[in-house]
Amino acid sequence: MSKAPKQPVSVLVVIHSADGQVLLIERADRPGFWQSVTGSREGDERLCDTARREVFEETGIDAANLALSDWQQQNVYEIYPHWRHRYAPGVTHNTEHVFSLQLPAPCAVQLAAAEHLAWCWLxxxxAADKVFSPSNAAAIRALGQRLANAENG
Structure with missing residues (x-):
C-alpha cells in the first residue's frame, strides 16, 4: 500500500534554550545535512499541532507545556528534486511555517532512528552556519536577534 502524498505545507521548529543554544539533527537520508525539526502537516491539523507532533516524533520532546511560538512567518521554496517523489505529481514548491520552541536548558533527545542519525546543541x-537549508539558517539568525532584543528590552 503506497503512502498518501505529502502536503506541500510544513513547519520548521527551531528548538532552543534561553541562552541561545540551538538543537540540530542530522538527516538519515542525507548524512551531513543538519537541520531543525521539520515536517509536513497531516490532514487538516492546526499548524501548531503539526509543530508539536513533529517535535515529539523527531526528538521525543513533549512540547505540550513548553513555550512554542508561532512566528507568523511563511517561507515558500522549491522542493529539492530528490524529495519531490514524496508529493503529488507536479508539486514543486512548499510553504513552510516557522515556529520556535524554548526549553529551559539543552537536554538529551530521542531521535527517530529512521529519520535522523545524530543530534547536537550549538x-x-x-547552528545557523551548519544547517543546509537557507530558510532554516535565516530562522536561526532571526532567533539570535529575537533573543538579543529580549535581553535588551
Missing part, C-alpha cells in the same frame, strides 16, 4: 550563530 550556539545559534554556529
Amino acid at each position: 550556539p545559534w550563530s554556529q
Whole structure:
C-alpha cells in the first residue's frame, strides 16, 4: 500500500534554550545535512499541532507545556528534486511555517532512528552556519536577534 502524498505545507521548529543554544539533527537520508525539526502537516491539523507532533516524533520532546511560538512567518521554496517523489505529481514548491520552541536548558533527545542519525546543541550563530537549508539558517539568525532584543528590552 503506497503512502498518501505529502502536503506541500510544513513547519520548521527551531528548538532552543534561553541562552541561545540551538538543537540540530542530522538527516538519515542525507548524512551531513543538519537541520531543525521539520515536517509536513497531516490532514487538516492546526499548524501548531503539526509543530508539536513533529517535535515529539523527531526528538521525543513533549512540547505540550513548553513555550512554542508561532512566528507568523511563511517561507515558500522549491522542493529539492530528490524529495519531490514524496508529493503529488507536479508539486514543486512548499510553504513552510516557522515556529520556535524554548526549553529551559539543552537536554538529551530521542531521535527517530529512521529519520535522523545524530543530534547536537550549538550556539545559534554556529547552528545557523551548519544547517543546509537557507530558510532554516535565516530562522536561526532571526532567533539570535529575537533573543538579543529580549535581553535588551
